[in-house]
Amino acid sequence: MTIHKSKQGNVATVTLVGRMDADWSTEFEKACTELATGADGATHLIVDLTGLTYASSMGLRAFLAVAKARQAAGGELILVGLAGFVKQVFDMTRITALFRTAESVPGALEALA
């Protein structure tokens, strides 16, 4: 799996590609924490899941934990490109209802503007 990070102002984008197991869930959480830490840390996070093919239980937990941290910091976590098996799991477990979703990263940025 790969994690790509970028930041523009108070919005950070994390792109996940591959299968997210327990180890990568920790890496994902760590990446999100890094992006949000410090005086110029991002308030909002956009997570692009277009290339994510699988999320383990710890992966789902990581999304929830990051969303909770963003909420506590007055920000938001927006999921982009939720599709395939990952979307099916999110919908089935009714976790989708806890996030705002967008079709694309520009769409998510627009939603945050």
Added chain:
Amino acid sequence: MTQEPVAALLMSLAPVIVFLLALHALDTYRLLSVKRVVVAVVIGCVAAVVCYPINTKGFSIWGAGFAYLGAPVLEELTKAAYAFYCIGRHRVGFPVDAAVTGFALGAGFSLVENIVYFYQLPPSDLLVWLVRGVGTATMHGGATAIVAVVSVVLFTRWRWLAAGPALALGIGVHVLYNSGALPAMERTVVIMATLPGFLMLVFWQSERMLSNWLYSKFDDDLRTLDMIESGAFLESPAGVYLSSLRGSFKPEIVTDMFCLLRLSAEASAKSKAELVQRELGFAPPPDPERAELLREMTVLEGSIGRAGRRALAPLLPPNARDRWERTRMMQS
């Protein structure tokens, strides 16, 4: 009752209530609702009311000696009855919910017992009431929590035989407390210094156990669903086994087995996702599809029959925790 004993009664219950609330608050996954804790307290009160006339009769026949063995046996059995019921009906599945249920039962029992003491025993000063109340309440709560925790841990393997060692431990604590080996103040100090700490230890250990079970089973469910969705299931060892059942069962039964396997993984994943949400402080939204899902599973289980369920056991092993989970889903 004068004002002082009333104050002492309330004060003596305060540490027990605080400990009960602490146990409930530490229950990360919110396994027990406040309503169920209150029900356990009320049932504990009822248990004390039931024991009262029997204890009175016992004292009149065997004298004070009844307090050392007869009363502890009777009281622990009566208090534990509801805990056994909950474990047997899969309403309690982990030491966490067993400890809270047991402690709540004991707290309810001691509430009534302390009120009886206030009426029956000669007036004493506030400190005496307080020491007596705190000690009794902690002992009752702790002893029943031990019975419930030990029962739920051993139940998976021993079934109802688990009640034996569990009750022996609870009765042992009670007998020791009633034995008069220590003066009232020291007895209360010892019970306050040991039982809550022991229960907290059990509690944390159990939370870890629950967390390990939750995430490992959740992953199994997600892997099963992923394999089914991607079409890789039939090549997996589980799929090969299911295919091998075609020789013994009609095709439509094997199809129902496959559907049951899928729905079981889905129901299990839904339930575990809910626990994960609770762990992180989210309130899981109600699931309108849950009732239909459980109904469909019941229909499929009926359709494949007892022999089919037995054949499916290697893939869907019947165990107490899965049944506990299903009971939780049916009730929520």
